[in-house]
Amino acid sequence: MVTVTPRRTLAGQLLILQLAIILVVLVAVAAVSLAQSAATFNRVEGRRVAALGEQLAGNALLRDRLNRPAPGEAIAPLVQNTLTQSGVTSVTVADARGRVVSSTDPTLVGGPLVLGDPRVTRGRSWFGELELGSSRELVAQVPVLGAREENLGRHLGVVVIGEASPSWWQRLVGASSYLFTYLGIASALGVLGSWLLARRIKRQTLGLEPREIAGLAEHREALLHGIAEGVIALDPQHRITLVNAVGRRLLDLPEHCLGHSLAELRINGRLRDVLAGAGGGVAPDQVVVRGGRVLVMNRTPVTKDGRRLGSVTTLRDRTELARLEQELGSFRSTTELLRAQTHEFANQLHTISGLIQIGEHDEVVRYVDTLSRHRASLDLTVTSRIHDTAVAALLMAKSAAAAERRVELRVSERTGLDRLPPEVAADVGTVLGNLVDNAVEAVAGDAATGPAWVEVELRQDTASVEIVVRDSGPGVAPELATEVFTHGFTTKAAEGGERGIGLALTRLVCHRRAGEVAVTNTDEGAMFTARMSTFPTAPQGAR
Template identity: 70%
Template sequence: MRALRRSTLAGQLLVFQVALVIVVLVAVGALSLAQSEATFNRVEGRRASALAEQLAANPLVRDNLAIPEQHTGLATLAQQFVVQSRVTTVTVADADERVRVSTDPIIERSPLPLGDRGVDTGSSWSGTMDVNGDRELVSQVPVLSVQPGEVGKHLGTVMITVDFPSVWERLRGASSYLLTYVGIALVLGLLGSWLLARRIKHQTLGLEPREIAGLAEHREALLYGIAEGVIALDPQNRITLVNDVARRLLDLPEHAAGVSLADLRIQGRLRDVLSGEGDARDEVVIRRGRVLVMNRMAVEKDGHRLGTVTTLRDRTELAQLEREIGSFRSSTQLLRAQAHEFANQLHTISGLIQIGEYDEVVSYVDAVSRHRESLDLTVNRRVHDNAVAALLMAKSSLAAERRVELRVSGDTSLERLEPADSADVATVVGNLVDNAIDAATGSPDAWVEVALHQDATTVEVVVRDSGPGVAPEVAQEVFTHGFTTKAAASGERGIGLALTRLVCQRRGGEVALSNTEDGAMFRAQLTVTAVAGAVTEPVS
């Protein structure tokens, strides 16, 4: 038993196939024996019945049976019949079913064994019977009188028996080439079993069942134990493997293995990343409100493409942290820009004092003050939410440093918001303004215009710029791919606009991009909660 357990997979398959071939051959032999027996019963039964009827019609048999105790010439006739007809025994019995003559001396002068009770009344019968312990094919036919006045009188019975052939004789009788066929089939079966065992061993890379089982267990532990999602596709884009993390992140059904991406209705950016041809590194995909980073690797063997394996990580929380860090970074840049602006103004004032232009100093300070007051008045009069107003004031300094004029539209109207709503609106405004400033920088008379509109439940943010606009082939994908407006010109990649859409969708809104005569225009909408006492106007 231990040796059997240690046998190789190829050896076990070979033994199994050989056993299967032998079983099939035995079944074929048994079927041949059954067919041979059926043929013998049918053919020899008919022949025995015909010979018995012929013997029963012989005048010598009738004449001897018509006279009691007479059997002149019957023994010789019976012996000749055995020799000429190649039967086993010939027996003649009288009307009382006592044997008169038989080539089998054991039953001579004894009662005739009957195969059916109707035989002693003149009926015929054919079948198998045990005669002296041997199974034989038997035919019993009545001898009837043809004498006038006694026509049809039962004079006796003729019985002819034929020995059943042995198993070997029946096999030889089934087909003279049966053993040859069986031998050829056995050789071919053994050869095929050996070739099959070799092929399976090659396909399993020489691994034994326990090794394959161990690899499967390790794979299951690896796939379902790691925190990253794993999804594998075949060349027809059918899912061959997916772990629980990937199913949860991609929102796939429980039995997704074997289903194609088309049947799962996976389209757009996600489909492009999963079904790409080559390798892909750190691709950003937005899926059902999640920011996913995906890495795809093509799998090949012997030059044949077997499919792809893609790993994915959930970066939603990390993106949130990046956004918060970005807010601090943006604040730092704004403070630096304001400090730079104040330093330039102080340097200008210092220079005017040094050259004695005191009247110019007064005029310059008055001009700077009026500009600051005008900007403060414009923003504070139209934007009553302190966080958004402060953001616009800071962005104005940053824009000025990059020689871009930041305008607040004359129809802007934004009331005080709840803290959570204010933070999301500020995020959307900040991302869109940053992208607009990047796009407008470098253009003649560069400008960015911001318009805010609010009704009872919705805030609309519209940001326009004087930049070159967004290329048509990118305009439909900037949010899905995570491009910024800067990326449209330089090809850099980011997730600013993708996060903007994520915030809008979480708020039950959307963000859209369109090109105007002057440049690009982003329009975002968010659902907010009205603050008690705030006066709002309908969004135009």
Template identity: 50%
Template structure:
């Protein structure tokens, strides 16, 4: 059936049900009115007949013909269905039905009392006849046959078919107009087409790998697929609820292909407006998970650090070979021997100082690579006296390498290409069993942090440099620290000072909030000394 046909059938069904209920109510009311009105009339007729002197005399003297004539006269005048006269022995003396004469007639109550009630399909009233001696001489019984239910219905609602016809025509016109209006709003589609379209949309929406989220003009969620719920950690019943807090700030900022950090995930986010018929309805937001790519990038960072170290060492080795070649051409053989000995000892000191203090091979390799890179740029690289760290587990080592690499790279970028800068590094553990943490602090002699507040540098996208991939290093460092239950802070003190704290054991979320403020590392500038001397400063460009 079409939409209009369904509306018509539904409305006609409703009309028929309503008319049936009205008819039932009318029948009940008609029955009650019949019993009330006819009962009073029958009782009045019986009382009038019982008060007739001729009837009393006829009953006392047993004038049956006279009694029968009086009963028939009363019936003809009153319009009752029948008038029956019963003697004191409850046998019928006069009745329209000759078969009843002489037979006992059951009464609805005591003969001495007037009574109105229903017997079988008849409404009856009986009144006692009292003789001149004040004794019971008989009973007058008047009755009226109940009309059929169709007669009562016709009397109660004489125009039921007319009402039904008028209601049907109104329902037909209303159904047609309503169907036209709904079809305009549903683009001419029938209900089964709309249901199929919704099912197909739901299947496609929840089947795609990207997260899809739509919000209205009040930032209330109107649609969210399974991937969006998973990536953003939304509740299953998020549809209809407004965005709040950090999530609202993240999703209401316009832009295309924005790389954002949320919780422990790196996401690519697009936010586009949605319009229909010239009206702005809200926004649709698509999300793609780049966490695995960032994890792969972290693994590749180790290779990049190694290649940077090899490149810096190759550059420094080339400079030394040029120096040796020049000394040989000048015939300064003793100077060549001293130069080779000095550079060899400087390289050994570089490796020994780092590996002796830091037992973790991954972190030691990273710092050697960064020290070589700093030396190539003419930047002094120092370790705070007392920086000691034991061997770490694999996951903590990987997290520490990522955080340290991002902080040192940030310091190198802050110092720029001009020589003469200085980077001071502190690495230590806080000891203890449950609250053991690794603290790493990086200080540079650059211009410091210009952001207000300083913590804004950890927001994704914050950068003083250009490039699509900028602004993620410090955000990723903070993500790693907070994921483990640690913290990362920054302040200015003759340059930028970054302090990261990574618990040895990842803490549950309930304990993380108490540690978000972190603790700043105490810096003692005279205690810092270069990791290497000539070896790190001799390779300036």
């Protein structure tokens, strides 16, 4: 049977780690206390044994006996008396030759004296730790100098006063009477703090263990980089906390953008408003033009327990879809043209049939002739000034659709357009179709004030094509003249509630062809002017 050892929880691991740290700190404190105790002992006891040594070395009896032969027996009582009165560990006296003549440790008598500093024999005192016999002691070695006239200043011997060094346990106990109390309180507080911290971390991690947190992080990365949409998350200060590769590509963000604010990344205008939730940025399906792309963005604020944590915004690239919508719009325009012509032809046939039934044959001839001249005039006006078949067909379709809404579509006498390359003609058709649709929509709702008309003017030079669309509508508010394209504003509501693809795509096409589109107001209404280059452009997304 295989026994599986349970893994320690994150809180348990943190508790053990912090207890180990506390133990190390306590050991360090104890070591410091021992070092301080040793330093204090050496300083205080060193001074005391040095003073005792100087006192004994200055004793007249000791000086007199050391100057005579066999002084040991005579000074033994003096040595023992010094030991008894001072409470030191040992007292030793050596003669001028360095031989111990008297000591409280009988094993040292007759042997050589170990000097801590050779200068002691030259009249200089010294104190420090030495091995005396079987123990290590803090000793003071004081020279005995002659005081009589015949031996004044002559070295007579050495007095050694020793105090046994305490053990580490004695030093620890003697370091402070409250040391163990302090260490105990610190240990208890450390254990309690570690336990509380472990509980707090467990709550903040929702009870997840490190391997589970790592698994969630891996799954999140896989999820973020596995979806086709862009995702970007901001904190309350509008700093980027998360972004996947698709989002970074769609927004043209640098690789190391995490932690930077929108202002630092120079994200301004409409895009900043949507990401930050300003100016209606919380509405769904916000259209933004960024880096040659039409983006649809959805921002979701993130809150927890009433606290605002930031926001998450998803991005979809609608550029290709917008183009498909424009192509579909062209087919829809053709369908509308056929439907309008069918309706118109049906009315005309009914009129002709009625005239025949009442016998007005001459009137039938005049009616048919009038219809033929009107159709020929319209075809001749368009085809004589616009030699590109695709653009001419588009204008014919738009003219019929406008007529259905009682709007007259005019072609300016200043119009002149030669045949264009297919890719240029497609872009011209996209821009022209969008501008005409917006103009017709604007004037159709304002037809009660007078005749509704839209005038198209196309001009071409060696390097560019200029499209001018004028209308008899109410015009564009001056404060929207710049924002109208940035916001993707349009005068009509698209199906499904989406707005702004038409004019946003118009500006996108113009920018891609190194051009621009603008709107101004005239005395009669609005005038949209678009200019684009006829030279080949780089593929979409090329850098």
